[in-house]
Amino acid sequence: MTGKKVAQYGLLVALAMVLSYIEAQMPAFFVVPGMKLGLTNVVVLVALYRMKSRDALIINGVRIVLVALTFGNTFSMLYSLAGGVLSFLAMLIGKRCKAFSVAGVSVLGGVAHNIGQILVAVAVLENGNLAYYLPFLLIFGLGAGVLTGVLGGQLIRRLPHLS
Incomplete structure (x- = not known):
């Protein structure tokens, strides 16, 4: 892996962590406890569209683990991994089938993330x-x-394109 790619990974993971921290500071005013806007999904979208799919998956995985270790716990990592993996797969499929805009791909990811988290919670x-x-x-x-x-x-x- 080149130094340039490592730097890109680091910048995107750091940005995702900052967005996650900002989101964690927002007051809980949603119907369901733990609901978030999913601002870190912006970083995953950028990586998915501007890097290779594998790179976006790695960035997403590293982000999930680091955010859980920094701001969460084992259960938050479980929920995030389930939601993040399902979300990533839905976005990847949506992007590859070329039937969705970037916003449509993001919606697929947001909905899939919530389904993954509910499945883990149950x-x-x-x-x-x-x-x-x-x-x-x-x-x-x-x-x-x-x-x-x-x-x-x-x-x-x-x-x-970043890579």
């Missing part, structure tokens, strides 16, 4: 009633996905 807490949160999460994932997708799309249009 499994960890052994409580199927948590699935009742899913409609709220899907609606929120749709809105947050559009927001982060529009922002990510603006950045993608302005940035050159």
